[in-house]
Amino acid sequence: MENVASLAVLLAFCAAIYALLASVVGRVRHKPFLIVSGERAVYAVWALISIGSTILVYALVTGDFRFSYVAQHSNRTMPLLYKFAAWWGGQEGSLLFWSWLLSTYSAVVVFTNRRKHRDMMPFVIGILMFVQTFFLILNNFVVNAFKMLSLEGSITAVQDGNGLNPLLQYPAMAIHPPMLYLGYVGFTVPFAFAIASLITRQPGEAWIHTTRRWTLVTWLFQSTGVMLGMAWAYHVLGWGGYWGWDPVENASVLPWLSGTAFLHSVMMQEKKGMMKVWNIVLISTTFLLCILGTSLTRTGLVQSVHAFAQGPLGKYFTSFLAICIAGIAYLIVDRLQYLKSEAQLESVISRESSFLFNNLILLASCFAVLWGTLFPVISEAVSGEKISLDSAWFNKLMIPIGLFLLILTGVGPLFAWRRTSTESLRRNFQWPGIASVVLVAALLAAGVRSFYALISFGFCLFVALTVLMEFFKGGRAIAAKNNMNLLRATFELTHRNTRRYGGYLVHMGIVLIFIGFTGAAFNKSDVKEMAVGDTLRLGRYDLKVVDLKEDENANYTWHRATVLVSRDGDVLGTLEPEKRFYKASRQGTSEVGVRPRLNEDLYLNFGGMSDDGVRAVIQAYVFPLVSWIWIGGLVLIGGTLVCLVPSKIKMQYARTEVVGITSKYAEVPK
Amino acid sequence: MRKYGKFAVLIAVVIAALVWLASTGVSETKTYYKTISEVGQMGDRAFTERLRVAGDVETGSIQHANGQVSFTLTQEKRELKVAYAGADPLPDTFRDGAQALADGRMGRDGVFHASKIQAKCASKYEAKPGNLRSAPAPPINKT
Numbered sequence: 001m002e003n004v005a006s007l008a009v010l011l012a013f014c015a016a017i018y019a020l021l022a023s024v025v026g027r028v029r030h031k032p033f034l035i036v037s038g039e040r041a042v043y044a045v046w047a048l049i050s051i052g053s054t055i056l057v058y059a060l061v062t063g064d065f066r067f068s069y070v071a072q073h074s075n076r077t078m079p080l081l082y083k084f085a086a087w088w089g090g091q092e093g094s095l096l097f098w099s100w101l102l103s104t105y106s107a108v109v110v111f112t113n114r115r116k117h118r119d120m121m122p123f124v125i126g127i128l129m130f131v132q133t134f135f136l137i138l139n140n141f142v143v144n145a146f147k148m149l150s151l152e153g154s155i156t157a158v159q160d161g162n163g164l165n166p167l168l169q170y171p172a173m174a175i176h177p178p179m180l181y182l183g184y185v186g187f188t189v190p191f192a193f194a195i196a197s198l199i200t201r202q203p204g205e206a207w208i209h210t211t212r213r214w215t216l217v218t219w220l221f222q223s224t225g226v227m228l229g230m231a232w233a234y235h236v237l238g239w240g241g242y243w244g245w246d247p248v249e250n251a252s253v254l255p256w257l258s259g260t261a262f263l264h265s266v267m268m269q270e271k272k273g274m275m276k277v278w279n280i281v282l283i284s285t286t287f288l289l290c291i292l293g294t295s296l297t298r299t300g301l302v303q304s305v306h307a308f309a310q311g312p313l314g315k316y317f318t319s320f321l322a323i324c325i326a327g328i329a330y331l332i333v334d335r336l337q338y339l340k341s342e343a344q345l346e347s348v349i350s351r352e353s354s355f356l357f358n359n360l361i362l363l364a365s366c367f368a369v370l371w372g373t374l375f376p377v378i379s380e381a382v383s384g385e386k387i388s389l390d391s392a393w394f395n396k397l398m399i400p401i402g403l404f405l406l407i408l409t410g411v412g413p414l415f416a417w418r419r420t421s422t423e424s425l426r427r428n429f430q431w432p433g434i435a436s437v438v439l440v441a442a443l444l445a446a447g448v449r450s451f452y453a454l455i456s457f458g459f460c461l462f463v464a465l466t467v468l469m470e471f472f473k474g475g476r477a478i479a480a481k482n483n484m485n486l487l488r489a490t491f492e493l494t495h496r497n498t499r500r501y502g503g504y505l506v507h508m509g510i511v512l513i514f515i516g517f518t519g520a521a522f523n524k525s526d527v528k529e530m531a532v533g534d535t536l537r538l539g540r541y542d543l544k545v546v547d548l549k550e551d552e553n554a555n556y557t558w559h560r561a562t563v564l565v566s567r568d569g570d571v572l573g574t575l576e577p578e579k580r581f582y583k584a585s586r587q588g589t590s591e592v593g594v595r596p597r598l599n600e601d602l603y604l605n606f607g608g609m610s611d612d613g614v615r616a617v618i619q620a621y622v623f624p625l626v627s628w629i630w631i632g633g634l635v636l637i638g639g640t641l642v643c644l645v646p647s648k649i650k651m652q653y654a655r656t657e658v659v660g661i662t663s664k665y666a667e668v669p670k
Numbered sequence: 671m672r673k674y675g676k677f678a679v680l681i682a683v684v685i686a687a688l689v690w691l692a693s694t695g696v697s698e699t700k701t702y703y704k705t706i707s708e709v710g711q712m713g714d715r716a717f718t719e720r721l722r723v724a725g726d727v728e729t730g731s732i733q734h735a736n737g738q739v740s741f742t743l744t745q746e747k748r749e750l751k752v753a754y755a756g757a758d759p760l761p762d763t764f765r766d767g768a769q770a771l772a773d774g775r776m777g778r779d780g781v782f783h784a785s786k787i788q789a790k791c792a793s794k795y796e797a798k799p800g801n802l803r804s805a806p807a808p809p810i811n812k813t
Contacts, residue, residue, distance in 0.1 A: 348676050360681060364688055371692070376703065386703035388722060390773075393695040400691065404684075608760070610734075 002067065005055035006146045009096070012048035012103070013136040015041045020129035027122035035122050042110045042125060045132060046103040053100045056093060056145055060086045066157040068147040069093055075163035075584045077554040082164050085174040089164045091298055091313075092145035094177065098294065099135040101185040106132065109189055117206065123196035131188055134320050142312060163584035166556070170236050176228040180252055183222025184290040187255060190215045190262075191287035194280050198331050201338050208266050208279070213644060219263060220640045222256045227633040238590030238605040240525060240621045242629065245394040250373040251293035254366055258286040261362035268355050271417070273342030277332060278359070280339065284328045289366070291321060296373070347419035354412035361408065365401045369394070399452050403459060406514050409507045410463030413500075414470070432465035453521040456514060463511045467504045474501075498645045505639025512632030519600070519625025527607065529615040530561075538620045541602055542566045546574070548616055556580040561606055561616045565595065577606040577618070600624040701773060706748040709776060716776045723750060723782065729766040740781075743772060753777075754784040 019041035026034030056069070061083045065071045073086040073093065088094040106128045113121055139145065148155045168174070190211035197207035229252060230242040243249060262282040268275045295317035332339070345352050371378070372389045379387040414428045436458040443454055471490055479489035494501040528536045536543045547562035560578040564571065575593030582589070595602040600622055607617035701720045709716050709723060725743030732741040738755040752772050754760070764770060764787060774784035 345674070345677060348680065353677070356677070357680075357684075360684060364685065368688065368692060375696075387700045388703060389696060390699050390701060393692075393699040396695045396698075397688065397691050401688070 001055055001059075002146050002148060005052045006144070008048045008051040008055075009136065009139050009146070012045050012052070012099075013133065013140050015044045015048060016129045016132045016136055019045060020126050020133060023122035023125040023129070027119075027126075038122065038125055039110050039114070042103075042106050042129070045129070046107040049096070049100045049103045049136075052139075052146075053087070053096055056096065057084060057087050060084065063161070064157070065159070065161055066148050066155055067145075068149050069145050071149060071158050071161040073161065073164055075161040077584070078163055078169070081171070081174055082169050085168065085177075086164045088177045088181065089168055092139075092143045092147075094181075095135060095138050095143055095294075095298065096145050097178070098181060098185060099132065099139050101181055102128070102132050102135065102188060105185060105189055109192075113210070117210065120193070120196045120200050120202060120206070123199050124192045127192035127195050128188060131192075134316075138313065138316060142316060160584065163555075163582060166580065166582040166587050166589045167236060169582075169589075170232060172228045172232045173236065176225055176232055179221050179228055180225030183218050183225050183259075184255065184294060186214065186218030186221060187259060187283070187286050187290050190218070191283050194283045195328070195331065198280060198335055198338070201335065205269055205273075208269060212266070215259070215263060215266075216640060216643055219256075219259050220637065220644075222252075222259060223633070223636060223640070226252050226256055227630070227636075231630060234626075235592060235594070236589065238592050238607075238619075240523075240603060240605065240619065240623070242626070245369075245372070245391040247373050248297050250369050251296040254293055254369055254373075255286050255289040257362050257366040257369070258282060258289055261359045261366070262286055264355055264362075265359050268352060272352065274344075274352065275355075275359075276339040276341060277336070280328075280332055282359075282363075284324075285366075288321060288324060289370075291317065291324070295321075349415060349420045349425070351412070351415045351417045351420075354408055354415050358405070358408050358412060361401055361405050365398060365405075368397050368401070372397075402514070402517070403452070403455055406456070406459045406463060406510070409510055410459070410466045413504065413507070414466060428466065428469070429462075432462045432469070435465055436462040450521040453518050456518040460511050460515050460518070464508065467508050467511070470504055471501070494642060495645070495648045498642050498647045502639050502641075502643030502645075505642055506636050507639075509632045509634070509636030509639055512628045512635055514632075516625050516627065516629030516632060519623060519628070522624045524622040525620065527617065527619045529610050530618050531615045534615075536618065536620060539622045540567050541620075541622065542569075543604070543618070543620055545616065545618065555584075556582045559606060559609060559616070561604075561618060563593065563604055563618065565602060575602070575604050577604040579606040579608060596627050598625075598627055601626050706743065706745045706750045709750065709782075710748070717778060720773070720775060721782075722771060722773045723752075724769065724771045725750065727764070727766055727768045727770050732766065743770065743782075750782055751780065752782045752784050754787055756785055756787070760787055 019038045021038075022034045022041060023038035026032070026036075026038055056067075058064075059067050059070050060074045061080065063070065063074060063076055063083075065074075069090060069092050070086075073090045074083050078086075082089075086093065088097040106125070109128065110121075110125065113124075117124070149158060150156060190207070193207040193211045196202075229249065233239075233244070233249075234242040262279065265275050265282060266279055269279050295314065298313060345356070347353065372394055376386045376388045379385060410432070411429070414424075416424060439461050440454050440458040443457060448454060471493065472486075474493040475486050475490035478484065478493050479486050482489070482492070484492065524539050526536060526538045528534070530536065530545045532545055532548055534545050542565070544564045544566075545561055546564045548559070549562070550557070550559045552558065558578050558580045560576055563575050563577070564573075565575055566572055572595070575595060577593040578591040580589045580591060581587070590605055592606075593604040603621040603623055605619040605621075607619050609616055699720075701722045703722050703724075704712070706723060706725055709721060712719075723743060725745035728742040728744050728749070732739065738753055739760060740751065740753045743750045743752055752774075754772070754774075770787055772782060772784040773786040774782060777783050
């Protein structure tokens with residue numbers, strides 16, 4: 001069976017090369033048969049990688065411990081879900097998973113475009129298969145997932161495997177990697193269309209229209225992946241945070257930032273024919289960052305202090321990135337004339353300008369994160385000393401950037417195209433502006449002194465009000481015209497232009513997430529060694545340890561503290577933070593006890609037992625507003641889904657100035 | 671071209687502000703990765719810079735006393751005494767023989783005063799091939 005799997009993946013490699021050559025040669029020499037055979041080869045690649053993957057998953061689930069990969073990442077006692085998740089739990093498997101996702105996407109692209117974009121598709125396939133070939137080289141020749149364990153020349157099996165890393169044995173973590181990978185891999189498709197359209201000098205914006213939905217779905221996966229990663233860090237790692245600017249986290253957020261910039265700046269190209277070079281650069285950057293992100297998480301480039309997962313992978317990724325950058329740069333320089341802008345910037349206070357700054361800031365933050373992440377590598381190359389930057393550096397830089405972005409979220413969509421009149425500025429921003437100033441003054445009076453927190457809350461209210469006013473004004477206009485109630489009219493409004501109002505919902509989600517982030521300025525924490533009966537006071541909470549237990553099951557041993565929580569004398573219930581120690585992998589994990597509420601979370605972590613074995617180290621935290629991050633994430637996902645629903649009224653993106661429904665109806669008398 | 675002048679000025683201001691933030695931030699938070707032997711060769715600089723030192727925790731060296739944890743890191747037969755009194759409890763996986771990363775400053779007394787015992791996201795942990803039946807390499811936890 002292992003031979004079948006290896007052979008299938010090897011054949012997939014051959015088929016990918018064939019698809020690449022057949023498509024491109026067929027297109028250049030005008031041989032339809034070759035093009036068709038190239039398309040079919042794409043399906044063959046998918047089928048072959050699927051066979052290989054199925055066999056690997058089967059081996060993981062049934063516990064075929066002759067496979068080295070199975071022995072390292074699965075064991076007999078793990079629940080079925082995690083046996084399956086072990087597919088992407090280790091290096092070899094996750095790269096096979098990458099390949100499989102890309103082949104699936106490629107097959108879908110070929111199928112859905114089987115009658116469209118005939119002149120462009122061969123190059124799209126060519127680029128997809130070029131990337132596919134690279135990953136299949138890794139799968140076949142560098143990190144083969146089908147290695148067998150052997151002892152003195154004959155294949156052998158171990159009794160039981162090491163098991164999936166226990167930190168990954170958590171439901172959100174089981175689906176977090178696939179979400180991120182769906183995002184990483186998905187950006188390859190718009191990239192392929194962009195480059196293909198550049199190669200063939202497509203007139204118009206065909207590649208943007210074709211891939212807009214695709215990009216949105218990809219972005220949705222990426223956002224969900226990042227959010228799940230944060231939720232996982234918060235609930236599993238037990239250090240009381242959700243974001244630590246770890247290189248792996250940074251790797252996941254880098255393409256998200258540039259992808260967000262891309263989603264915004266393509267609107268400039270759709271409406272005004274501007275920023276064409278920029279958009280090609282952005283989608284290419286996003287693609288390259290996806291590859292870099294995969295390489296950062298898979299090769300240990302940055303954490304090279306630790307000899308984990310080091311291998312020859314790094315130089316493969318570096319070479320691949322170098323080839324891609326050279327190719328893209330050549331194409332852009334060679335075809336600059338084709339990418340000429342059709343319009344010019346007119347005013348600093350205009351929609352165009354807000355997109356420009358949105359892009360500038362997103363890219364700057366992307367660059368800053370990349371710089372900070374790669375700083376050890378850069379500094380070693382420059383000065384010979386390996387210097388790292390810690391989370392304080394990232395926070396110092398990213399908080400102002402984030403706040404600037406937040407305010408752009410509010411004002412950008414309300415600026416008119418070309419230029420904005422003072423009158424419309426006043427109309428749109430007067431009340432939100434006043435309300436925010438009042439809020440900040442009230443918070444100051446209430447004793448809030450954190451500068452960034454004040455600004456952030458002010459901006460959050462401002463943006464939230466501008467967004468709500470948009471819904472209200474549009475909804476009221478429709479309600480008046482069609483005799484509907486306001487709620488129904490708001491749905492109608494959203495349905496008529498899902499892109500715009502879905503976008504507003506996404507912005508609303510961002511505001512809620514920022515509210516959650518800002519809560520971190522008011523975190524409280526304490527730590528104490530506690531025996532049964534001991535108490536700890538944190539903020540308004542009184543914590544009392546009422547029980548300490550330990551036991552074991554087949555998978556792990558555990559210690560658990562039962563903590564009675566009361567606030568201002570009222571008993572609220574108990575929390576049970578737990579420490580687990582997994583037998584197979586000899587690793588510990590924390591199961592934190594959280595009391596989530598909208599205003600604040602009480603978060604208890606079982607730090608460990610003291611040396612005498614009688615007392616437990618309990619870390620207690622109060623995290624104000626942290627739940628809003630998860631709520632905002634859900635709103636963001638919902639808003640993106642709304643964007644994906646086709647608008648009821650087909651929007652014609654003629655290149656004219658669009659006068660928004662709001663400015664038209666803003667002064668409708670009651 | 672006055673319009674473009676305005677854009678250029680705005681963009682320049684934004685970028686300059688970020689560069690300023692980034693460069694002042696670097697000098698405040700930079701941490702040097704050093705091996706134990708390199709720390710010994712740094713001379714006086716060792717006492718002024720923030721350092722990050724990796725090594726194995728010597729078996730039996732971990733001692734808890736008055737809220738402080740002290741242990742010995744070894745790397746290529748060189749030893750470094752480390753004292754840790756931070757607020758966060760040690761990572762789950764910190765124990766004899768584990769591979770640890772101490773973040774802090776070198777004291778004049780020859781003891782490394784760690785403010786953080788650092789660790790990594792465990793997804794990068796891979797057992798060394800051929801080592802499967804012996805104990806897996808000590809995994810390291812996230813910071």
